[in-house]
Amino acid sequence: MAEAARFGILQARGRAAGLLLCGLIALAGCKGAPDGAPEAAAEAKPEAYYEITLRPELGADGEVEAIAVTSRLHGVLKDGETRLKLSAPVVYVNVMGIADRIRDLRVTDGAGPVAFTLEQDDPVPGGFPYFRHWTATRDVDYPLDISYRALVQPEGGPAGPAFGIRPSAGGVSGAGAGYMIVPVNSESSLSYLDWDLTEFGPGAVGVTTFGEGRVAVKGPPAALMQGWLMAGPAGQYPPAEEETHFRAYWLGNFPFDVPAEMAYAKDLYDFFGAFFAYLDPAPDYRVFLRQLDTEPYGGATALANSFMLSRGPARPEEMGGQSPRSTLAHEMIHMWVGGLSGEHALTNWFSEGLTTYYEYTVPFRAGRVSIEDYIDGLNRLSDRYYSNPARAMAALEIGRVGFNDGRVRHAPYERGALYFADLDSRIRAASGGARTLDMLVRDVFARRERGEIELTLEAWSDFVSAELGTEEEPFVRALHIEGQLIYPAGDGFGACVRGTPARIDVDGESFDGMRWTRVDGAAPEACFASGAPG
Numbered sequence: 016m017a018e019a020a021r022f023g024i025l026q027a028r029g030r031a032a033g034l035l036l037c038g039l040i041a042l043a044g045c046k047g048a049p050d051g052a053p054e055a056a057a058e059a060k061p062e063a064y065y066e067i068t069l070r071p072e073l074g075a076d077g078e079v080e081a082i083a084v085t086s087r088l089h090g091v092l093k094d095g096e097t098r099l100k101l102s103a104p105v106v107y108v109n110v111m112g113i114a115d116r117i118r119d120l121r122v123t124d125g126a127g128p129v130a131f132t133l134e135q136d137d138p139v140p141g142g143f144p145y146f147r148h149w150t151a152t153r154d155v156d157y158p159l160d161i162s163y164r165a166l167v168q169p170e171g172g173p174a175g176p177a178f179g180i181r182p183s184a185g186g187v188s189g190a191g192a193g194y195m196i197v198p199v200n201s202e203s204s205l206s207y208l209d210w211d212l213t214e215f216g217p218g219a220v221g222v223t224t225f226g227e228g229r230v231a232v233k234g235p236p237a238a239l240m241q242g243w244l245m246a247g248p249a250g251q252y253p254p255a256e257e258e259t260h261f262r263a264y265w266l267g268n269f270p271f272d273v274p275a276e277m278a279y280a281k282d283l284y285d286f287f288g289a290f291f292a293y294l295d296p297a298p299d300y301r302v303f304l305r306q307l308d309t310e311p312y313g314g315a316t317a318l319a320n321s322f323m324l325s326r327g328p329a330r331p332e333e334m335g336g337q338s339p340r341s342t343l344a345h346e347m348i349h350m351w352v353g354g355l356s357g358e359h360a361l362t363n364w365f366s367e368g369l370t371t372y373y374e375y376t377v378p379f380r381a382g383r384v385s386i387e388d389y390i391d392g393l394n395r396l397s398d399r400y401y402s403n404p405a406r407a408m409a410a411l412e413i414g415r416v417g418f419n420d421g422r423v424r425h426a427p428y429e430r431g432a433l434y435f436a437d438l439d440s441r442i443r444a445a446s447g448g449a450r451t452l453d454m455l456v457r458d459v460f461a462r463r464e465r466g467e468i469e470l471t472l473e474a475w476s477d478f479v480s481a482e483l484g485t486e487e488e489p490f491v492r493a494l495h496i497e498g499q500l501i502y503p504a505g506d507g508f509g510a511c512v513r514g515t516p517a518r519i520d521v522d523g524e525s526f527d528g529m530r531w532t533r534v535d536g537a538a539p540e541a542c543f544a545s546g547a548p549g
Protein backbone atom coordinates (compact mmCIF):
# COMPACT_ATOMS: atom_id res chain seq x y z
CA MET A 16 0.00 0.00 0.00
CA ALA A 17 2.80 2.35 0.83
CA GLU A 18 3.80 4.80 -1.80
CA ALA A 19 5.04 8.23 -2.54
CA ALA A 20 2.73 10.18 -4.66
CA ARG A 21 5.40 11.50 -6.92
CA PHE A 22 3.50 11.07 -10.09
CA GLY A 23 0.76 12.14 -12.24
CA ILE A 24 0.69 15.81 -12.66
CA LEU A 25 4.11 15.86 -14.27
CA GLN A 26 2.92 13.67 -17.06
CA ALA A 27 -0.58 15.06 -17.42
CA ARG A 28 -0.90 16.00 -21.06
CA GLY A 29 -1.99 19.17 -22.75
CA ARG A 30 -0.23 21.43 -20.30
CA ALA A 31 -0.34 24.63 -22.25
CA ALA A 32 -0.43 27.95 -20.47
CA GLY A 33 1.94 27.19 -17.70
CA LEU A 34 0.04 24.69 -15.60
CA LEU A 35 3.20 23.94 -13.72
CA LEU A 36 2.23 21.58 -10.98
CA CYS A 37 4.80 19.90 -8.90
CA GLY A 38 5.71 16.32 -8.34
CA LEU A 39 4.27 15.58 -4.98
CA ILE A 40 7.54 15.01 -3.26
CA ALA A 41 8.67 18.16 -4.89
CA LEU A 42 12.39 18.55 -4.89
CA ALA A 43 12.89 20.88 -7.78
CA GLY A 44 12.20 24.22 -6.18
CA CYS A 45 8.49 23.92 -6.76
CA LYS A 46 7.36 22.73 -3.40
CA GLY A 47 4.77 24.35 -1.26
CA ALA A 48 6.50 24.96 2.02
CA PRO A 49 5.70 26.65 5.27
CA ASP A 50 7.02 30.14 5.30
CA GLY A 51 7.55 30.66 8.97
CA ALA A 52 5.35 32.86 11.06
CA PRO A 53 2.53 34.55 9.17
CA GLU A 54 3.72 37.96 10.42
CA ALA A 55 7.21 37.39 9.06
CA ALA A 56 5.78 36.36 5.73
CA ALA A 57 3.45 39.35 5.67
CA GLU A 58 6.41 41.73 5.77
CA ALA A 59 7.62 40.32 2.52
CA LYS A 60 4.16 39.96 1.00
CA PRO A 61 4.47 40.20 -2.78
CA GLU A 62 2.01 42.13 -4.92
CA ALA A 63 0.75 38.91 -6.47
CA TYR A 64 -0.55 36.42 -3.94
CA TYR A 65 -3.47 34.16 -3.18
CA GLU A 66 -5.62 34.04 -0.03
CA ILE A 67 -7.83 31.04 0.61
CA THR A 68 -10.14 30.10 3.48
CA LEU A 69 -11.52 26.60 4.00
CA ARG A 70 -14.82 26.12 5.78
CA PRO A 71 -15.89 22.51 6.35
CA GLU A 72 -19.68 22.21 6.27
CA LEU A 73 -21.59 19.65 8.31
CA GLY A 74 -24.65 17.77 7.14
CA ALA A 75 -27.67 16.95 9.28
CA ASP A 76 -25.95 13.74 10.44
CA GLY A 77 -23.04 15.69 11.92
CA GLU A 78 -20.59 14.46 9.27
CA VAL A 79 -18.79 16.81 6.91
CA GLU A 80 -20.49 16.98 3.52
CA ALA A 81 -18.44 19.67 1.78
CA ILE A 82 -15.61 22.15 2.10
CA ALA A 83 -16.70 25.68 1.19
CA VAL A 84 -13.80 27.61 -0.31
CA THR A 85 -13.53 31.37 -0.53
CA SER A 86 -10.42 32.86 -2.07
CA ARG A 87 -9.00 36.07 -3.45
CA LEU A 88 -6.29 36.31 -6.08
CA HIS A 89 -4.14 39.45 -6.17
CA GLY A 90 -1.86 40.18 -9.09
CA VAL A 91 -1.85 39.96 -12.85
CA LEU A 92 -1.86 37.35 -15.57
CA LYS A 93 1.53 35.87 -16.34
CA ASP A 94 3.47 37.35 -19.24
CA GLY A 95 2.11 36.13 -22.54
CA GLU A 96 -1.23 35.00 -21.09
CA THR A 97 -4.40 36.56 -22.43
CA ARG A 98 -7.26 34.96 -20.46
CA LEU A 99 -7.56 33.77 -16.88
CA LYS A 100 -7.47 29.98 -16.59
CA LEU A 101 -8.44 27.68 -13.74
CA SER A 102 -7.88 23.91 -13.55
CA ALA A 103 -9.11 21.02 -11.43
CA PRO A 104 -8.44 17.29 -11.67
CA VAL A 105 -11.09 15.11 -13.26
CA VAL A 106 -9.19 12.08 -11.95
CA TYR A 107 -6.35 12.27 -9.49
CA VAL A 108 -4.64 8.93 -8.86
CA ASN A 109 -7.79 6.83 -8.83
CA VAL A 110 -9.90 9.49 -7.13
CA MET A 111 -12.64 9.92 -9.72
CA GLY A 112 -14.94 12.83 -10.48
CA ILE A 113 -13.17 15.59 -8.55
CA ALA A 114 -14.08 18.37 -11.00
CA ASP A 115 -17.70 17.14 -11.03
CA ARG A 116 -17.98 17.65 -7.27
CA ILE A 117 -17.04 21.34 -7.51
CA ARG A 118 -20.35 23.15 -7.06
CA ASP A 119 -21.47 26.78 -7.09
CA LEU A 120 -18.25 27.98 -8.68
CA ARG A 121 -18.36 31.75 -8.75
CA VAL A 122 -15.58 33.99 -10.01
CA THR A 123 -16.09 37.73 -9.77
CA ASP A 124 -14.02 40.86 -10.32
CA GLY A 125 -14.83 44.58 -10.19
CA ALA A 126 -16.99 44.22 -13.32
CA GLY A 127 -19.07 41.38 -11.90
CA PRO A 128 -19.28 37.64 -12.57
CA VAL A 129 -16.82 36.02 -14.96
CA ALA A 130 -18.03 33.34 -17.38
CA PHE A 131 -15.87 30.47 -18.61
CA THR A 132 -15.51 28.01 -21.46
CA LEU A 133 -14.54 24.45 -20.55
CA GLU A 134 -12.00 22.02 -21.97
CA GLN A 135 -10.90 18.65 -20.71
CA ASP A 136 -7.74 16.57 -21.18
CA ASP A 137 -7.95 13.12 -22.67
CA PRO A 138 -8.18 10.42 -19.97
CA VAL A 139 -4.82 8.98 -18.84
CA PRO A 140 -4.62 5.20 -18.30
CA GLY A 141 -3.86 3.61 -14.93
CA GLY A 142 -5.89 6.07 -12.86
CA PHE A 143 -3.26 8.80 -13.23
CA PRO A 144 -4.29 12.47 -13.21
CA TYR A 145 -5.91 14.47 -15.94
CA PHE A 146 -7.60 17.84 -15.73
CA ARG A 147 -10.53 20.04 -16.66
CA HIS A 148 -9.70 23.62 -17.65
CA TRP A 149 -11.81 26.76 -17.30
CA THR A 150 -10.95 29.75 -19.55
CA ALA A 151 -12.49 33.18 -18.89
CA THR A 152 -14.56 34.58 -21.75
CA ARG A 153 -13.45 38.16 -21.03
CA ASP A 154 -10.55 40.11 -19.55
CA VAL A 155 -10.54 40.24 -15.76
CA ASP A 156 -9.43 42.77 -13.16
CA TYR A 157 -7.54 41.90 -10.00
CA PRO A 158 -8.14 41.25 -7.19
CA LEU A 159 -10.52 38.55 -8.17
CA ASP A 160 -12.71 36.36 -5.96
CA ILE A 161 -13.08 32.63 -6.50
CA SER A 162 -15.53 30.67 -4.38
CA TYR A 163 -16.99 27.20 -4.60
CA ARG A 164 -18.12 24.22 -2.59
CA ALA A 165 -16.28 20.92 -2.95
CA LEU A 166 -18.45 17.96 -2.03
CA VAL A 167 -16.76 15.12 -0.16
CA GLN A 168 -15.83 12.03 -2.15
CA PRO A 169 -18.70 9.54 -1.96
CA GLU A 170 -18.14 5.98 -0.79
CA GLY A 171 -17.30 3.40 -3.42
CA GLY A 172 -14.98 3.66 -6.38
CA PRO A 173 -11.53 2.17 -6.87
CA ALA A 174 -8.84 1.87 -4.20
CA GLY A 175 -5.93 4.28 -4.21
CA PRO A 176 -4.11 6.92 -2.19
CA ALA A 177 -6.20 8.98 0.22
CA PHE A 178 -6.31 12.18 -1.83
CA GLY A 179 -10.10 12.43 -1.92
CA ILE A 180 -11.72 14.43 0.88
CA ARG A 181 -13.68 12.01 3.04
CA PRO A 182 -15.70 12.53 6.22
CA SER A 183 -14.91 10.54 9.33
CA ALA A 184 -15.46 10.91 13.08
CA GLY A 185 -17.08 14.31 12.63
CA GLY A 186 -14.17 15.75 10.68
CA VAL A 187 -12.76 15.68 7.17
CA SER A 188 -9.41 14.77 5.63
CA GLY A 189 -7.73 14.32 2.28
CA ALA A 190 -5.44 16.34 0.07
CA GLY A 191 -5.75 19.58 -1.88
CA ALA A 192 -5.53 17.63 -5.12
CA GLY A 193 -8.70 15.80 -4.10
CA TYR A 194 -11.01 18.84 -4.21
CA MET A 195 -9.34 22.06 -5.35
CA ILE A 196 -9.78 24.17 -8.45
CA VAL A 197 -6.86 26.58 -8.78
CA PRO A 198 -5.87 29.56 -10.93
CA VAL A 199 -2.99 28.39 -13.11
CA ASN A 200 -1.79 31.29 -15.24
CA SER A 201 -1.73 34.23 -12.83
CA GLU A 202 1.38 35.58 -11.18
CA SER A 203 1.27 34.38 -7.59
CA SER A 204 4.22 33.06 -5.65
CA LEU A 205 2.73 32.93 -2.17
CA SER A 206 -0.55 31.71 -0.72
CA TYR A 207 -2.14 32.26 2.67
CA LEU A 208 -4.33 29.37 3.74
CA ASP A 209 -6.74 29.83 6.65
CA TRP A 210 -9.64 27.97 8.23
CA ASP A 211 -13.17 28.76 9.29
CA LEU A 212 -13.96 26.03 11.82
CA THR A 213 -17.17 27.54 13.17
CA GLU A 214 -19.29 24.50 12.26
CA PHE A 215 -17.20 22.31 14.55
CA GLY A 216 -17.30 22.42 18.31
CA PRO A 217 -14.58 23.99 20.45
CA GLY A 218 -11.14 22.43 20.22
CA ALA A 219 -11.38 21.54 16.54
CA VAL A 220 -8.20 21.76 14.51
CA GLY A 221 -7.59 22.77 10.91
CA VAL A 222 -4.20 21.54 9.75
CA THR A 223 -2.39 20.86 6.50
CA THR A 224 1.03 19.59 5.49
CA PHE A 225 2.03 23.25 5.68
CA GLY A 226 1.08 23.72 9.32
CA GLU A 227 -1.78 24.27 11.73
CA GLY A 228 -4.25 27.13 11.37
CA ARG A 229 -3.26 30.05 9.16
CA VAL A 230 -0.13 29.32 7.15
CA ALA A 231 1.82 30.89 4.33
CA VAL A 232 2.66 28.52 1.48
CA LYS A 233 5.35 29.38 -1.03
CA GLY A 234 4.75 28.70 -4.69
CA PRO A 235 1.83 29.12 -7.06
CA PRO A 236 -1.75 28.39 -5.89
CA ALA A 237 -1.33 24.86 -7.28
CA ALA A 238 1.23 24.20 -4.52
CA LEU A 239 -1.77 24.05 -2.16
CA MET A 240 -2.89 20.89 -3.93
CA GLN A 241 0.25 19.13 -2.74
CA GLY A 242 -0.68 19.10 0.93
CA TRP A 243 -2.68 16.81 3.19
CA LEU A 244 -5.44 18.36 5.23
CA MET A 245 -7.39 17.39 8.31
CA ALA A 246 -10.07 19.39 10.10
CA GLY A 247 -12.44 18.70 12.95
CA PRO A 248 -12.28 17.03 16.37
CA ALA A 249 -8.97 15.29 15.64
CA GLY A 250 -6.74 13.54 18.15
CA GLN A 251 -3.21 14.92 18.49
CA TYR A 252 0.23 13.71 19.45
CA PRO A 253 1.87 15.20 21.40
CA PRO A 254 -0.67 17.36 23.29
CA ALA A 255 -1.25 20.67 21.54
CA GLU A 256 0.58 22.72 24.16
CA GLU A 257 3.81 20.78 23.73
CA GLU A 258 6.46 22.22 21.40
CA THR A 259 7.67 19.68 18.87
CA HIS A 260 9.00 19.23 15.35
CA PHE A 261 6.93 16.07 14.89
CA ARG A 262 3.17 16.07 15.20
CA ALA A 263 0.42 13.56 14.40
CA TYR A 264 -3.32 14.15 13.93
CA TRP A 265 -6.05 11.54 13.58
CA LEU A 266 -9.74 11.05 13.01
CA GLY A 267 -11.49 7.80 13.85
CA ASN A 268 -10.72 4.68 15.84
CA PHE A 269 -7.59 2.59 15.47
CA PRO A 270 -6.78 -0.88 16.79
CA PHE A 271 -3.49 0.37 18.22
CA ASP A 272 -2.46 2.92 20.85
CA VAL A 273 -2.03 5.93 18.56
CA PRO A 274 0.02 8.18 20.88
CA ALA A 275 2.37 5.29 21.74
CA GLU A 276 2.81 4.39 18.07
CA MET A 277 3.37 8.03 17.16
CA ALA A 278 6.03 8.23 19.87
CA TYR A 279 7.67 5.27 18.11
CA ALA A 280 7.38 7.06 14.77
CA LYS A 281 8.90 10.25 16.16
CA ASP A 282 11.82 8.29 17.56
CA LEU A 283 12.34 6.67 14.15
CA TYR A 284 12.05 10.05 12.43
CA ASP A 285 14.84 11.40 14.59
CA PHE A 286 16.98 8.34 13.84
CA PHE A 287 16.41 8.81 10.10
CA GLY A 288 17.38 12.46 10.40
CA ALA A 289 20.75 11.49 11.87
CA PHE A 290 21.16 8.56 9.47
CA PHE A 291 20.51 10.40 6.20
CA ALA A 292 22.13 13.49 7.67
CA TYR A 293 21.83 15.81 4.68
CA LEU A 294 18.67 17.59 5.85
CA ASP A 295 20.02 19.23 8.99
CA PRO A 296 17.90 19.91 10.86
CA ALA A 297 15.20 17.65 9.45
CA PRO A 298 12.08 19.72 8.73
CA ASP A 299 8.96 19.79 10.86
CA TYR A 300 6.97 16.69 10.08
CA ARG A 301 3.25 15.88 10.21
CA VAL A 302 1.51 12.53 10.22
CA PHE A 303 -2.18 12.24 9.38
CA LEU A 304 -4.17 9.11 10.22
CA ARG A 305 -7.77 8.54 9.32
CA GLN A 306 -10.13 5.64 9.77
CA LEU A 307 -12.99 5.45 7.30
CA ASP A 308 -16.14 3.40 7.68
CA THR A 309 -16.68 2.86 3.97
CA GLU A 310 -14.49 1.99 0.99
CA PRO A 311 -12.23 3.03 -0.59
CA TYR A 312 -10.16 2.89 2.56
CA GLY A 313 -7.04 4.36 1.00
CA GLY A 314 -3.50 3.49 2.02
CA ALA A 315 -0.33 5.26 3.03
CA THR A 316 1.07 8.03 0.88
CA ALA A 317 3.77 10.62 1.45
CA LEU A 318 3.70 14.23 0.36
CA ALA A 319 6.34 16.80 1.30
CA ASN A 320 7.36 16.43 4.99
CA SER A 321 4.13 14.58 5.81
CA PHE A 322 2.18 11.44 5.11
CA MET A 323 -1.37 10.17 5.35
CA LEU A 324 -2.27 6.71 6.56
CA SER A 325 -5.87 5.93 5.67
CA ARG A 326 -7.59 2.69 6.62
CA GLY A 327 -10.91 0.96 7.20
CA PRO A 328 -12.54 -0.31 10.40
CA ALA A 329 -10.36 -2.40 12.71
CA ARG A 330 -10.74 -6.17 12.46
CA PRO A 331 -11.11 -8.04 15.77
CA GLU A 332 -7.72 -9.78 15.39
CA GLU A 333 -5.96 -6.41 15.03
CA MET A 334 -7.08 -5.05 18.38
CA GLY A 335 -4.25 -4.20 20.74
CA GLY A 336 -1.60 -4.68 18.08
CA GLN A 337 0.99 -2.33 16.65
CA SER A 338 0.59 0.24 13.95
CA PRO A 339 1.98 -0.75 10.54
CA ARG A 340 5.44 0.34 11.64
CA SER A 341 7.28 -0.57 8.45
CA THR A 342 4.76 1.53 6.53
CA LEU A 343 5.34 4.50 8.85
CA ALA A 344 9.08 4.07 8.25
CA HIS A 345 8.60 3.81 4.49
CA GLU A 346 6.56 6.98 4.22
CA MET A 347 8.98 9.01 6.33
CA ILE A 348 12.02 7.72 4.43
CA HIS A 349 10.51 9.05 1.21
CA MET A 350 11.34 12.58 2.33
CA TRP A 351 15.07 11.90 2.34
CA VAL A 352 15.17 9.65 -0.72
CA GLY A 353 13.09 11.89 -2.98
CA GLY A 354 13.31 10.78 -6.59
CA LEU A 355 14.82 11.06 -10.01
CA SER A 356 13.71 13.69 -12.51
CA GLY A 357 11.67 12.21 -15.31
CA GLU A 358 8.52 10.31 -16.07
CA HIS A 359 7.05 8.52 -13.07
CA ALA A 360 6.92 5.08 -14.67
CA LEU A 361 10.61 5.29 -15.65
CA THR A 362 11.87 6.64 -12.33
CA ASN A 363 9.84 5.13 -9.48
CA TRP A 364 12.23 2.15 -9.33
CA PHE A 365 14.54 4.67 -7.67
CA SER A 366 12.16 6.52 -5.34
CA GLU A 367 10.22 3.43 -4.32
CA GLY A 368 13.10 0.96 -4.60
CA LEU A 369 15.54 2.90 -2.44
CA THR A 370 12.78 3.82 0.03
CA THR A 371 11.81 0.16 0.29
CA TYR A 372 15.46 -0.88 0.71
CA TYR A 373 15.84 1.53 3.61
CA GLU A 374 12.41 0.62 5.03
CA TYR A 375 13.76 -2.92 5.46
CA THR A 376 17.27 -2.06 6.62
CA VAL A 377 17.32 1.17 8.63
CA PRO A 378 14.81 0.30 11.41
CA PHE A 379 16.84 -2.90 11.90
CA ARG A 380 20.07 -0.94 11.99
CA ALA A 381 18.40 1.44 14.45
CA GLY A 382 17.85 -1.52 16.77
CA ARG A 383 14.06 -1.19 16.50
CA VAL A 384 13.63 -4.51 14.65
CA SER A 385 15.00 -7.88 15.80
CA ILE A 386 17.23 -9.91 13.49
CA GLU A 387 14.52 -12.58 13.29
CA ASP A 388 11.99 -10.02 12.11
CA TYR A 389 14.59 -8.55 9.77
CA ILE A 390 15.16 -11.91 8.09
CA ASP A 391 11.42 -12.63 7.92
CA GLY A 392 11.00 -9.29 6.20
CA LEU A 393 13.69 -10.03 3.62
CA ASN A 394 12.10 -13.38 2.81
CA ARG A 395 8.67 -11.81 2.40
CA LEU A 396 10.17 -9.17 0.12
CA SER A 397 11.91 -11.85 -1.96
CA ASP A 398 8.77 -13.97 -2.14
CA ARG A 399 6.71 -11.05 -3.35
CA TYR A 400 9.25 -10.17 -6.03
CA TYR A 401 9.99 -13.63 -7.44
CA SER A 402 6.31 -14.58 -7.47
CA ASN A 403 5.17 -11.22 -8.86
CA PRO A 404 3.50 -11.65 -12.25
CA ALA A 405 5.28 -8.40 -13.22
CA ARG A 406 8.77 -9.48 -12.08
CA ALA A 407 10.00 -9.41 -15.69
CA MET A 408 7.69 -6.66 -16.93
CA ALA A 409 9.06 -3.48 -18.50
CA ALA A 410 8.62 -0.19 -16.64
CA LEU A 411 6.30 1.42 -19.19
CA GLU A 412 4.04 -1.62 -19.21
CA ILE A 413 3.81 -1.47 -15.41
CA GLY A 414 3.03 2.22 -15.68
CA ARG A 415 0.13 1.56 -18.03
CA VAL A 416 -1.38 -0.91 -15.55
CA GLY A 417 -0.95 1.76 -12.86
CA PHE A 418 -3.46 1.57 -10.04
CA ASN A 419 -5.46 -1.19 -11.69
CA ASP A 420 -3.29 -3.92 -10.11
CA GLY A 421 -1.49 -3.56 -6.78
CA ARG A 422 0.81 -6.55 -7.34
CA VAL A 423 2.01 -5.28 -10.70
CA ARG A 424 2.35 -1.72 -9.46
CA HIS A 425 4.69 -2.81 -6.68
CA ALA A 426 7.17 -4.70 -8.90
CA PRO A 427 9.47 -1.63 -9.21
CA TYR A 428 9.47 -1.32 -5.42
CA GLU A 429 10.65 -4.90 -5.01
CA ARG A 430 13.25 -5.13 -7.76
CA GLY A 431 14.43 -1.63 -6.88
CA ALA A 432 15.02 -2.68 -3.26
CA LEU A 433 16.95 -5.77 -4.36
CA TYR A 434 19.00 -3.65 -6.80
CA PHE A 435 20.09 -1.31 -4.01
CA ALA A 436 20.99 -4.24 -1.73
CA ASP A 437 23.08 -5.69 -4.55
CA LEU A 438 24.61 -2.30 -5.28
CA ASP A 439 25.73 -1.91 -1.66
CA SER A 440 27.58 -5.21 -1.99
CA ARG A 441 29.17 -4.14 -5.28
CA ILE A 442 30.30 -0.77 -3.86
CA ARG A 443 31.83 -2.43 -0.82
CA ALA A 444 33.58 -5.00 -3.02
CA ALA A 445 34.92 -2.39 -5.46
CA SER A 446 36.28 -0.21 -2.66
CA GLY A 447 37.68 -2.95 -0.47
CA GLY A 448 35.06 -2.10 2.13
CA ALA A 449 35.94 1.60 2.27
CA ARG A 450 32.72 2.79 0.59
CA THR A 451 29.04 1.89 0.99
CA LEU A 452 25.73 2.66 -0.66
CA ASP A 453 24.90 4.92 2.30
CA MET A 454 27.96 7.04 1.65
CA LEU A 455 27.12 7.36 -2.02
CA VAL A 456 23.49 8.37 -1.51
CA ARG A 457 24.38 10.86 1.24
CA ASP A 458 26.84 12.53 -1.16
CA VAL A 459 24.40 12.52 -4.06
CA PHE A 460 21.43 13.77 -2.01
CA ALA A 461 23.46 16.57 -0.46
CA ARG A 462 24.45 17.75 -3.93
CA ARG A 463 20.87 17.50 -5.16
CA GLU A 464 19.68 19.50 -2.13
CA ARG A 465 22.22 22.22 -2.87
CA GLY A 466 20.91 22.41 -6.42
CA GLU A 467 24.22 21.34 -7.94
CA ILE A 468 22.85 18.43 -9.91
CA GLU A 469 19.70 17.28 -11.61
CA LEU A 470 19.34 13.68 -10.54
CA THR A 471 18.26 11.70 -13.59
CA LEU A 472 18.66 8.02 -14.43
CA GLU A 473 21.79 8.94 -16.38
CA ALA A 474 23.23 11.10 -13.58
CA TRP A 475 22.60 8.38 -11.02
CA SER A 476 24.23 5.79 -13.28
CA ASP A 477 27.27 8.05 -13.72
CA PHE A 478 27.70 8.38 -9.96
CA VAL A 479 27.58 4.61 -9.61
CA SER A 480 29.97 4.11 -12.55
CA ALA A 481 32.49 6.40 -10.90
CA GLU A 482 32.11 4.42 -7.69
CA LEU A 483 32.54 1.02 -9.34
CA GLY A 484 34.81 1.75 -12.29
CA THR A 485 32.35 0.03 -14.65
CA GLU A 486 29.47 1.31 -16.76
CA GLU A 487 26.26 1.14 -14.70
CA GLU A 488 23.71 2.62 -17.08
CA PRO A 489 23.26 -0.46 -19.33
CA PHE A 490 22.52 -2.55 -16.22
CA VAL A 491 20.13 0.06 -14.81
CA ARG A 492 18.22 0.16 -18.09
CA ALA A 493 18.14 -3.62 -18.52
CA LEU A 494 16.92 -4.17 -14.98
CA HIS A 495 14.57 -1.30 -14.18
CA ILE A 496 13.41 -0.19 -17.60
CA GLU A 497 13.35 -3.47 -19.54
CA GLY A 498 12.51 -5.77 -16.62
CA GLN A 499 15.46 -8.17 -16.40
CA LEU A 500 15.41 -10.36 -13.27
CA ILE A 501 17.85 -9.74 -10.43
CA TYR A 502 19.34 -12.15 -7.89
CA PRO A 503 21.19 -9.83 -5.52
CA ALA A 504 24.56 -10.60 -3.97
CA GLY A 505 24.26 -12.94 -0.97
CA ASP A 506 25.71 -10.30 1.36
CA GLY A 507 23.52 -7.51 -0.05
CA PHE A 508 21.54 -7.14 3.17
CA GLY A 509 24.55 -7.09 5.48
CA ALA A 510 27.15 -9.44 6.89
CA CYS A 511 24.86 -11.09 9.42
CA VAL A 512 22.47 -12.53 6.82
CA ARG A 513 23.12 -14.58 3.72
CA GLY A 514 20.95 -14.88 0.62
CA THR A 515 21.10 -18.01 -1.52
CA PRO A 516 19.19 -18.96 -4.66
CA ALA A 517 16.38 -21.38 -3.85
CA ARG A 518 13.13 -22.73 -5.16
CA ILE A 519 10.40 -20.97 -3.23
CA ASP A 520 6.74 -21.84 -2.91
CA VAL A 521 4.27 -19.01 -2.85
CA ASP A 522 0.51 -19.62 -2.80
CA GLY A 523 0.98 -23.19 -4.04
CA GLU A 524 3.25 -22.22 -6.94
CA SER A 525 6.99 -22.78 -7.22
CA PHE A 526 9.45 -20.10 -8.35
CA ASP A 527 13.21 -19.57 -8.71
CA GLY A 528 13.80 -17.19 -5.83
CA MET A 529 16.08 -16.59 -2.87
CA ARG A 530 16.15 -17.50 0.83
CA TRP A 531 17.69 -15.31 3.50
CA THR A 532 19.13 -16.90 6.63
CA ARG A 533 21.20 -15.80 9.59
CA VAL A 534 24.96 -16.22 9.33
CA ASP A 535 26.05 -18.47 12.21
CA GLY A 536 27.48 -16.47 15.05
CA ALA A 537 27.09 -13.09 13.34
CA ALA A 538 25.90 -10.33 15.65
CA PRO A 539 23.20 -7.95 14.39
CA GLU A 540 25.48 -5.05 15.37
CA ALA A 541 28.10 -6.29 12.91
CA CYS A 542 25.67 -6.57 10.00
CA PHE A 543 26.44 -3.18 8.49
CA ALA A 544 29.75 -1.38 8.49
CA SER A 545 28.15 1.92 9.53
CA GLY A 546 24.97 2.96 11.22
CA ALA A 547 25.08 0.04 13.63
CA PRO A 548 22.15 -0.37 15.98
CA GLY A 549 22.33 2.28 18.67
Ligand SMILES: [Zn+2]
Nearest residue numbers: 017018019367
Ligand atom coordinates in the same frame (compact mmCIF):
# COMPACT_ATOMS: atom_id res chain seq x y z
ZN1 LIG B 1 6.65 4.52 -1.30
